[in-house]
Amino acid sequence: MSEYLPGLAGVPATQSNISDIDGAKGLLTYRGYPIGQLAKDSSFEETTLLLLDGELPNAEELRDFDSQLRQNREVKFHIREMMRYLPATGHPMDMLQSAVACLGMFYPGQENLGGHGDLEYVHNMTVKIIARMGTLVAMWERIRNGYDPIPPREDLSYAENFLYMFTGKVPDPLLARILDVCLILHAEHTINASTFSVLVTGSTLASPYSVIPAAIGTLSGPLHGGANQKVVEMLEDIGSPARAADYVDERLTSKSVIWGMGHREYKTKDPRAKILQGLTEEFMRTRGGDINPLFEVALEVERVCEERLASKGVYANVDFYSGILYTEMGIPKDQFTAVFAIARSAGWLAHWREQLSDNRIFRPTQVYTGKQRREYVAIDQR
Amino acid sequence: MSEYLPGLAGVPATQSNISDIDGAKGLLTYRGYPIGQLAKDSSFEETTLLLLDGELPNAEELRDFDSQLRQNREVKFHIREMMRYLPATGHPMDMLQSAVACLGMFYPGQENLGGHGDLEYVHNMTVKIIARMGTLVAMWERIRNGYDPIPPREDLSYAENFLYMFTGKVPDPLLARILDVCLILHAEHTINASTFSVLVTGSTLASPYSVIPAAIGTLSGPLHGGANQKVVEMLEDIGSPARAADYVDERLTSKSVIWGMGHREYKTKDPRAKILQGLTEEFMRTRGGDINPLFEVALEVERVCEERLASKGVYANVDFYSGILYTEMGIPKDQFTAVFAIARSAGWLAHWREQLSDNRIFRPTQVYTGKQRREYVAIDQR
Numbered sequence: 001m002s003e004y005l006p007g008l009a010g011v012p013a014t015q016s017n018i019s020d021i022d023g024a025k026g027l028l029t030y031r032g033y034p035i036g037q038l039a040k041d042s043s044f045e046e047t048t049l050l051l052l053d054g055e056l057p058n059a060e061e062l063r064d065f066d067s068q069l070r071q072n073r074e075v076k077f078h079i080r081e082m083m084r085y086l087p088a089t090g091h092p093m094d095m096l097q098s099a100v101a102c103l104g105m106f107y108p109g110q111e112n113l114g115g116h117g118d119l120e121y122v123h124n125m126t127v128k129i130i131a132r133m134g135t136l137v138a139m140w141e142r143i144r145n146g147y148d149p150i151p152p153r154e155d156l157s158y159a160e161n162f163l164y165m166f167t168g169k170v171p172d173p174l175l176a177r178i179l180d181v182c183l184i185l186h187a188e189h190t191i192n193a194s195t196f197s198v199l200v201t202g203s204t205l206a207s208p209y210s211v212i213p214a215a216i217g218t219l220s221g222p223l224h225g226g227a228n229q230k231v232v233e234m235l236e237d238i239g240s241p242a243r244a245a246d247y248v249d250e251r252l253t254s255k256s257v258i259w260g261m262g263h264r265e266y267k268t269k270d271p272r273a274k275i276l277q278g279l280t281e282e283f284m285r286t287r288g289g290d291i292n293p294l295f296e297v298a299l300e301v302e303r304v305c306e307e308r309l310a311s312k313g314v315y316a317n318v319d320f321y322s323g324i325l326y327t328e329m330g331i332p333k334d335q336f337t338a339v340f341a342i343a344r345s346a347g348w349l350a351h352w353r354e355q356l357s358d359n360r361i362f363r364p365t366q367v368y369t370g371k372q373r374r375e376y377v378a379i380d381q382r
Numbered sequence: 383m384s385e386y387l388p389g390l391a392g393v394p395a396t397q398s399n400i401s402d403i404d405g406a407k408g409l410l411t412y413r414g415y416p417i418g419q420l421a422k423d424s425s426f427e428e429t430t431l432l433l434l435d436g437e438l439p440n441a442e443e444l445r446d447f448d449s450q451l452r453q454n455r456e457v458k459f460h461i462r463e464m465m466r467y468l469p470a471t472g473h474p475m476d477m478l479q480s481a482v483a484c485l486g487m488f489y490p491g492q493e494n495l496g497g498h499g500d501l502e503y504v505h506n507m508t509v510k511i512i513a514r515m516g517t518l519v520a521m522w523e524r525i526r527n528g529y530d531p532i533p534p535r536e537d538l539s540y541a542e543n544f545l546y547m548f549t550g551k552v553p554d555p556l557l558a559r560i561l562d563v564c565l566i567l568h569a570e571h572t573i574n575a576s577t578f579s580v581l582v583t584g585s586t587l588a589s590p591y592s593v594i595p596a597a598i599g600t601l602s603g604p605l606h607g608g609a610n611q612k613v614v615e616m617l618e619d620i621g622s623p624a625r626a627a628d629y630v631d632e633r634l635t636s637k638s639v640i641w642g643m644g645h646r647e648y649k650t651k652d653p654r655a656k657i658l659q660g661l662t663e664e665f666m667r668t669r670g671g672d673i674n675p676l677f678e679v680a681l682e683v684e685r686v687c688e689e690r691l692a693s694k695g696v697y698a699n700v701d702f703y704s705g706i707l708y709t710e711m712g713i714p715k716d717q718f719t720a721v722f723a724i725a726r727s728a729g730w731l732a733h734w735r736e737q738l739s740d741n742r743i744f745r746p747t748q749v750y751t752g753k754q755r756r757e758y759v760a761i762d763q764r
Contacts, residue, residue, distance in 0.1 A: 058764045214596035
């Protein structure tokens with residue numbers, strides 16, 4: 001019997017130019033640029049174009065792309081009406097998967113996407129999908145609460161406009177900047193399960209409106225997206241910084257998960273977590289007295305975990321701070337993974353384009369362990 | 383640089399008990415039973431239960447399962463209304479992906495699907511999805527043509543009821559039996575791209591209403607589903623049996639594809655094609671004079687191809703006859719892949735359950751071929 005590696009762990013499935021992780025050094029690069037530099041100096045719009053095209057754009061290229069994104073935020077009323085007919089209790093990730101698939105009804109697939117395909121189609125659909133992801137997530141938030149969606153505004157950045165459509169208010173500039181950084185940090189992360197989905201579905205030359213829903217479905221699973229929601233629930237459960245040490249010790253003794261700690265790829269602190277910790281501290285200093293007490297619980301949980309776990313290479317990961325920052329922006333917990341999906345649509349579409357440029361349909365084999373050939377038995381003899 | 387195999391060709395990605403192909407002998411078995419025996423003596427309902435559970439059911443088990451399928455055909459009016467708001471020009475596969483994802487809005491995912499998971503949930507969702515696939519496809523056919531959907535009838539078999547909802551008429555018994563056989567033949571085929579999608583998306587413990595849309599998206603790509611549509615277009619293009627030989631020779635000379643001929647897995651005739659050829663001939667004998675002339679073109683194309691190509695191991699595959707049989711049932715070409723998806727939902731859900739029973743998240747690696755670490759450059763210096 002031949003062997004197989006469950007989950008294809010460690011098996012190379014593609015080659016890629018998009019991002020790279022150096023787990024030992026705690027370094028994540030997009031197209032060669034360290035994530036810390038992008039978080040500091042870039043924007044989600046610029047980072048998206050970098051991921052898609054491979055190089056940082058010049059001022060004119062960025063202006064063009066940004067303006068295309070701004071002009072493609074509006075979504076046809078059909079999608080709004082389709083959302084109105086679905087139950088308010090439905091999960092935002094299920095709605096996002098449905099809504100992107102429904103958008104595909106308006107844009108026929110192409111016969112010849114392989115090789116270089118139709119570059120104009122590929123570019124236009126990429127822009128449309130990334131621009132509309134934020135609109136779709138915000139629309140569902142409004143509709144499920146019984147309100148009409150708020151039309152997008154072209155004069156706001158991606159992050160600002162998303163929070164405006166989602167909450168009805170133009171956001172505080174620091175929070176908008178923090179969301180922008182969160183979108184940069186979540187835009188791409190090599191070949192994880194949802195990105196792998198993009199390759200598999202894309203490899204049949206399916207339309208991007210079929211590919212992205214596959215990735216959204218994959219991200220929706222509790223083993224993939226969703227850890228930042230668990231972190232916030234955990235912090236709420238702990239309740240005050242004074243209880244952090246006891247909580248952590250209990251979890252360690254019972255060998256239970258401490259949400260937001262540790263990452264399969266990083267042996268040192270997740271570089272994205274460092275950035276978010278810095279932003280969290282900046283936010284606390286700037287906002288002063290009225291901040292969410294969860295921030296203080298989080299800082300204390302992290303301090304305790306670092307004392308207990310740093311020697312084992314276990315540190316806070318990107319999920320540890322993002323959830324409380326989202327809470328501060330007025331985003332409810334069950335929407336966190338949908339915000340992740342908005343950001344990751346950039347990386348997904350970069351991988352989709354890369355797959356098309358040198359495509360081969362995914363068709364691995366199986367190790368058959370079932371019954372050998374046998375004869376059908378009539379039902380009255382079973 | 384480490385190596386990778388494009389498309390993971392020949393790389394075992396899982397172990398499975400569900401189906402097996404012996405390409406040299408032209409043998410396909412479901413749970414050990416040759417497809418020819420199932421096509422002759424089983425039904426789509428029985429074959430589905432065999433795929434899901436691993437054994438042929440006894441009479442009581444089959445009656446229970448069939449009755450669950452019959453009782454779960456009805457779809458909530460929300461889905462009908464959602465369909466009404468989408469454009470009649472939208473592709474049936476895009477609608478099917480959307481509609482199954484929308485159904486997920488009504489059925490929350492589960493936290494703990496891994497291992498044995500919640501068996502009752504898994505069984506109930508499996509029944510609901512398989513039962514409703516036919517309803518969804520038929521609903522869209524009616525709605526896109528401007529008619530109200532036809533409610534399902536519990537007194538008809540799966541195949542009969544599908545054709546009844548789709549065309550508005552209880553079908554001719556021979557055509558219903560031919561569709562039943564087509565559903566059996568398309569229900570499962572080891573690890574192809576769409577089934578692999580099921581494993582990848584399912585491995586994050588996503589809900590089955592997220593997993594099946596991923597598979598539908600993958601199947602929708604022109605490299606995967608859709609060959610039977612091309613066959614019918616080709617036969618229409620040829621037009622009469624007398625032109626078949628010249629057409630085939632021209633295609634061979636110009637090294638163009640002859641649709642419906644050859645299959646990566648089979649070195650001899652696709653066992654499913656043999657069964658469909660037999661049914662096609664039976665249908666022609668029974669129906670007499672008024673049959674679609676495409677049948678005669680098809681038989682002649684196959685005869686010519688066998689003369690020219692059999693020595694190279696190229697024979698008709700399952701797509702060669704299914705399209706003209708569907709045409710005879712009143713199914714338009716752009717719905718063929720959706721009918722395939724109805725059938726394949728049985729195999730997809732069998733693989734989903736198998737994945738859950740011994741789950742590990744899919745996370746292969748990549749060979750990074752991109753830029754090495756470089757420094758961010760301010761936009762005015764690019």
